Amino acid sequence: MNSIQQRLGIGLVGLLIITGLVLAQISFWLLDQGLRRYWQTHLHHEAETLLAALVRGANGVELDQQRLSASYKRPYSGAYFVVVFPEQQWRSRSSWDYHLPLPKTRGLHAGLVDGPEAEELLVYRADFRRYGNNIQIITAQDYTPILQSFHRWQWISAGIGMIALILLVLVQRYLVQRALLPLEKVRVQIAQLQQGQRSLLDQPTLDELKPLVEQINHLLHHTEDTLSRSRNALGNLGHALKTPLAILFSLANRHELNAHPELRDQFRQQLQSMQERISRELGRARLAGEVLPGAYFDCAKELPDLCSTLQQIHQRNLQLEWRAEPGMRLPWDREDILELLGNLLDNACKWAHQKVAINIVLEHAHYVITIDDDGPGIAPELREQVLTRGARLDEQIQGHGLGLGIVRDIVEHCRGKLALETSPLGGLRALILLPAIRT
Amino acid sequence: MRILIVEDNVALADELTADLKRAGYAVDWLADGRDALIQGAVEPYDLILLDVGLPGKSGLEILREWRATQMHCPVLILTARDHWAERIEGLKAGADDYLTKPFHPEELQLRIQALLRRVHGRVNQPQIHAGGLQLDEARQCVVNDSEHIELTAAEFSLLRYLMLHEGKIISKTQLNDHLYNGETERDSNVIEVHINHLRRKLGKDLIETKRGQGYRLQKN
Numbered sequence: 001m002n003s004i005q006q007r008l009g010i011g012l013v014g015l016l017i018i019t020g021l022v023l024a025q026i027s028f029w030l031l032d033q034g035l036r037r038y039w040q041t042h043l044h045h046e047a048e049t050l051l052a053a054l055v056r057g058a059n060g061v062e063l064d065q066q067r068l069s070a071s072y073k074r075p076y077s078g079a080y081f082v083v084v085f086p087e088q089q090w091r092s093r094s095s096w097d098y099h100l101p102l103p104k105t106r107g108l109h110a111g112l113v114d115g116p117e118a119e120e121l122l123v124y125r126a127d128f129r130r131y132g133n134n135i136q137i138i139t140a141q142d143y144t145p146i147l148q149s150f151h152r153w154q155w156i157s158a159g160i161g162m163i164a165l166i167l168l169v170l171v172q173r174y175l176v177q178r179a180l181l182p183l184e185k186v187r188v189q190i191a192q193l194q195q196g197q198r199s200l201l202d203q204p205t206l207d208e209l210k211p212l213v214e215q216i217n218h219l220l221h222h223t224e225d226t227l228s229r230s231r232n233a234l235g236n237l238g239h240a241l242k243t244p245l246a247i248l249f250s251l252a253n254r255h256e257l258n259a260h261p262e263l264r265d266q267f268r269q270q271l272q273s274m275q276e277r278i279s280r281e282l283g284r285a286r287l288a289g290e291v292l293p294g295a296y297f298d299c300a301k302e303l304p305d306l307c308s309t310l311q312q313i314h315q316r317n318l319q320l321e322w323r324a325e326p327g328m329r330l331p332w333d334r335e336d337i338l339e340l341l342g343n344l345l346d347n348a349c350k351w352a353h354q355k356v357a358i359n360i361v362l363e364h365a366h367y368v369i370t371i372d373d374d375g376p377g378i379a380p381e382l383r384e385q386v387l388t389r390g391a392r393l394d395e396q397i398q399g400h401g402l403g404l405g406i407v408r409d410i411v412e413h414c415r416g417k418l419a420l421e422t423s424p425l426g427g428l429r430a431l432i433l434l435p436a437i438r439t
Numbered sequence: 440m441r442i443l444i445v446e447d448n449v450a451l452a453d454e455l456t457a458d459l460k461r462a463g464y465a466v467d468w469l470a471d472g473r474d475a476l477i478q479g480a481v482e483p484y485d486l487i488l489l490d491v492g493l494p495g496k497s498g499l500e501i502l503r504e505w506r507a508t509q510m511h512c513p514v515l516i517l518t519a520r521d522h523w524a525e526r527i528e529g530l531k532a533g534a535d536d537y538l539t540k541p542f543h544p545e546e547l548q549l550r551i552q553a554l555l556r557r558v559h560g561r562v563n564q565p566q567i568h569a570g571g572l573q574l575d576e577a578r579q580c581v582v583n584d585s586e587h588i589e590l591t592a593a594e595f596s597l598l599r600y601l602m603l604h605e606g607k608i609i610s611k612t613q614l615n616d617h618l619y620n621g622e623t624e625r626d627s628n629v630i631e632v633h634i635n636h637l638r639r640k641l642g643k644d645l646i647e648t649k650r651g652q653g654y655r656l657q658k659n
Binding site: 235238239240241242243244245246247248249250251253271275279283286305306308309312313315334335338339341342343 | 535
């Protein structure tokens with residue numbers, strides 16, 4: 001029961017069924033009671049009529065047949081009476097061979113009494129005193145037709161209730177769906193957020209959703225802020241460390257040091273390793289990866305700039321080509337991907353004779369990025385060595401592998417794979433697989 | 440060649456100035472971005488070294504404003520921020536090259552040489568070829584028919600300027616503007632003296648005097 005729709009549906013239907021049943025039961029009971037009271041009055045009247053029909057005749061007290069209603073004469077008509085004298089009883093002709101049980105108390109007998117021919121009878125006893133005798137007059141009336149009509153009405157109302165229930169459920173479904181529409185919109189937007197197609201959620205129209213969306217947006221802003229602040233701080237740190245390093249490099253180049261070449265070389269070597277360590281660690285520290293859902297790399301927007309930058313840096317007659325499907329976006333932080341592609345393309349440009357090509361396609365839930373050059377390439381047995389060289393900084397050979405080191409960091413950060421192959425252009429191909437579906 | 444260094448770190452600026460002076464460039468130094476914005480646009484620099492993080496105004500802002508006013512002087516950005524995103528931003532703002540700190544002084548020299556040659560429409564060669572001469576910038580000497588001729592610092596920078604402008608008439612004012620920094624006393628006689636020294640070392644016909652206009656390095 002994980003959907004609000006289902007929860008509301010089950011809750012509503014349960015509640016409606018219980019209320020419906022209770023209400024129906026109560027109303028039938030009230031109706032029944034009302035009817036019985038009515039019949040009680042009627043039976044009391046009948047008893048009084050019977051009393052009035054008792055006349056003193058030639059053989060003592062007798063019943064004036066003229067005053068009796070016809071239904072007492074027709075057998076099993078549904079209306080019966082018994083007049084009880086101390087010594088004798090008179091039964092109505094309609095009771096035929098049926099003996100009406102005599103109630104012990106006055107008034108309407110609680111419950112129904114089994115009558116002839118599966119009839120159920122309301123029985124009323126009235127006590128009188130006439131002609132010096134205590135007389136009990138018991139009248140009974142068949143209640144079955146009313147019970148039958150009750151049953152019929154029960155079925156009809158149950159049917160109406162069911163139909164009303166189904167209608168209600170349908171209406172409720174529709175209303176809930178309409179009410180949850182903004183929630184669905186937010187869900188879609190969050191999915192887009194994850195795919196890097198948007199950077200913020202739209203403000204919803206629903207008051208209940210506003211705090212949630214505001215909180216999410218606040219969180220996004222906060223993450224973005226934190227990231228840019230930490231990047232700035234790292235940039236400042238880099239600046240603070242690298243400017244003195246630049247001065248030291250310049251000092252190490254002073255001709256005064258030429259008299260001590262050993263000292264100068266040591267000096268330079270240590271400076272070099274400091275520089276590489278700083279670059280690598282700062283580069284690694286500023287990786288964003290999946291922190292920012294709104295940040296993405298728009299191929300058609302970024303690749304031309306990157307290519308022209310490389311062209312400007314290398315200043316050779318290099319043909320730099322890029323290919324990506326129109327509108328393709330890589331769902332990772334723009335600066336991370338720029339760093340990844342920039343370093344790999346820079347390497348390719350360094351070694352290429354004339355051509356460098358970058359190609360990005362989406363295949364089987366992976367972004368496949370290939371960077372080809374027509375340079376000398378790397379022998380297959382050496383490729384593994386080149387890839388691992390940047391992996392552990394302390395084993396790193398001076399001045400090499402730094403670019404690949406940060407490339408490896410980024411690829412690992414994006415849970416991707418990096419491989420070196422032979423390019424169809426003749427040189428080296430760097431192949432990167434980045435999983436398109438984030439976990 | 441006159442170079443403007445815009446760098447707020449005094450120690451680095453001192454080192455750069457010393458290095459570049461040794462390499463025969465006239466160097467001006469500014470630390471504040473607002474000063475650089477004005478001076479870079481007014482003075483006839485051959486190249487500007489621009490730090491990105493500057494007090495007053497950021498390097499990229501200055502560069503954008505210069506480029507918006509059609510200022511074409513080549514600009515080499517110096518920055519500690521070595522990320523591609525920043526590199527792209529710098530080059531989009533109108534930088535001609537990008538060098539990240541820390542750098543080797545040789546690297547900077549090579550970049551400056553390459554940039555100056557590119558501005559003057561020359562292919563990137565290790566030496567400047569003009570007027571039948573080869574100028575070795577690293578050793579500050581000239582090779583004429585496989586004969587090495589040593590030059591003084593002043594002669595070297597004068598000859599380099601003329602060689603980069605091979606075949607063009609260069610006025611004395613222009614030479615004064617581009618060979619000396621803002622603090623040097625301008626004296627036209629100095630230029631004439633150095634021209635005469637160069638003629639004595641390299642032959643009389645090499646540099647032509649155009650009366651009332653200036654000098655011209657013969658195109659070979």
